[in-house]
Amino acid sequence: MRSTDTAGTRRESKSWSARSIGSRWQHRFFYSLIRLAGRRAAYVMAVFIALYYVLFRPSVRARSRPYLSRRFPGRNALLRLWDSFRITVEIGKVLVDRAALGILGPGQLTVRHSRREDLLERIREGRGLILVTAHAGCWQFAMENLRQLETRVSLLLLREEGDVDLHIFEHRGDDAAFRIIDPAGPLGGALEMLQVLKHGEVLCIMGDRAMGGDRSTVEVEFLGGRVRVPVMPYQLGSATGAPVVVIFPYNSGPGSYSLQVEKVIRVPEDMGRDPEAYRLHAEAFIRALEGFVEDRPYQFFNFFDMWSREPMR
Amino acid sequence: MTTVEKLKKILVEDLNLEGLTPGDIDENAPLFGEGLGLDSLDAVELIVIVQKRFGIEIQNLDEGKAAFQSVHTLASYIEGRLSNG
Numbered sequence: 001m002r003s004t005d006t007a008g009t010r011r012e013s014k015s016w017s018a019r020s021i022g023s024r025w026q027h028r029f030f031y032s033l034i035r036l037a038g039r040r041a042a043y044v045m046a047v048f049i050a051l052y053y054v055l056f057r058p059s060v061r062a063r064s065r066p067y068l069s070r071r072f073p074g075r076n077a078l079l080r081l082w083d084s085f086r087i088t089v090e091i092g093k094v095l096v097d098r099a100a101l102g103i104l105g106p107g108q109l110t111v112r113h114s115r116r117e118d119l120l121e122r123i124r125e126g127r128g129l130i131l132v133t134a135h136a137g138c139w140q141f142a143m144e145n146l147r148q149l150e151t152r153v154s155l156l157l158l159r160e161e162g163d164v165d166l167h168i169f170e171h172r173g174d175d176a177a178f179r180i181i182d183p184a185g186p187l188g189g190a191l192e193m194l195q196v197l198k199h200g201e202v203l204c205i206m207g208d209r210a211m212g213g214d215r216s217t218v219e220v221e222f223l224g225g226r227v228r229v230p231v232m233p234y235q236l237g238s239a240t241g242a243p244v245v246v247i248f249p250y251n252s253g254p255g256s257y258s259l260q261v262e263k264v265i266r267v268p269e270d271m272g273r274d275p276e277a278y279r280l281h282a283e284a285f286i287r288a289l290e291g292f293v294e295d296r297p298y299q300f301f302n303f304f305d306m307w308s309r310e311p312m313r
Numbered sequence: 314m315t316t317v318e319k320l321k322k323i324l325v326e327d328l329n330l331e332g333l334t335p336g337d338i339d340e341n342a343p344l345f346g347e348g349l350g351l352d353s354l355d356a357v358e359l360i361v362i363v364q365k366r367f368g369i370e371i372q373n374l375d376e377g378k379a380a381f382q383s384v385h386t387l388a389s390y391i392e393g394r395l396s397n398g
Contacts (some may be wrong), residue, residue: 104349188353191381215354216354232353273358
């Protein structure tokens with residue numbers, strides 16, 4: 001079965017899904033636990049649940065295998081199991097923190113913001129700011145924190161129908177926390193994205209998840225294999241003059257997060273439509289991501305097989 | 314050259330539509346999706362081109378979405394805006 005949305009993003013049957021692996025009642029159980037017993041109790045529960053998933057749900061191990069087998073090549077079966085457990089625990093903690101932030105409020109967590117002044121300086125240029133991040137750490141927490149940048153933050157985000165995993169603002173009923181732009185909407189959200197930048201605001205895009213086919217991506221080397229990454233952030237930078245900032249949020253301790261500004265990419269103006277024109281910029285991002293996963297291997301949560309030839313979503 | 318013809322030329326030359334000539338483009342076919350198959354990168358480029366070549370900035374999102382349905386609707390939108398000064 002295949003259909004096409006208004007911007008040409010293919011929706012097709014696939015082996016991968018962005019939906020949470022947990023059921024609705026499991027999510028509700030965790031939300032109640034956080035409300036009644038706090039974040040730390042939910043952490044402990046998350047460790048046991050991660051152990052259960054890794055031991056008895058092969059599909060959970062399979063989701064992280066493409067990344068872990070490239071990050072840790074040559075591991076034996078026991079170490080592979082350990083790696084899978086570690087990354088499952090880490091994402092469990094992040095999901096707990098995310099829910100805690102939404103349910104209990106921002107006082108639950110602390111954040112260290114590297115080069116915050118640098119970001120503010122870029123925003124004051126008045127040409128908007130494009131943040132390129134990855135499925136690393138708690139990116140939603142990063143979004144929350146970016147509200148301190150004194151301007152509105154919009155995020156290009158494709159939501160899977162029927163996903164039971166709530167976003168921070170959905171816990172709070174606060175839909176103004178940051179604005180979601182749907183890449184499957186009219187014109188792929190292009191009008192909205194350009195308006196965000198025109199108004200000097202912040203636009204955040206995942207640089208490690210390509211939506212669409214070969215015409216909107218370039219193939220680059222990542223962890224010893226070829227992956228396709230989107231060029232949209234760099235094309236927008238070229239079209240508007242907005243600086244592109246690579247930023248990775250990560251868990252730096254219990255209840256503590258850091259926003260690491262990796263690099264600022266300036267894309268020359270009027271580079272046009274050809275994705276190949278942005279190869280160098282996409283490579284700069286992927287080298288930064290490689291450095292991130294080298295330092296924090298269990299905080300990269302892109303459970304899509306980036307190295308397969310299936311179109312990424 | 315009419316606005317429709319100009320737009321068809323822009324689509325082929327600036328959006329790198331491989332294997333297409335301006336004459337191949339049906340002006341009533343949807344620009345995105347099953348019609349011409351443009352994607353979000355094309356959309357960004359097209360919006361910027363309309364601004365630079367025709368001096369038209371799209372302020373209203375709904376208006377813009379309606380305008381970018383097809384070559385015909387876009388041409389009508391551009392001509393309408395230009396005639397209104």
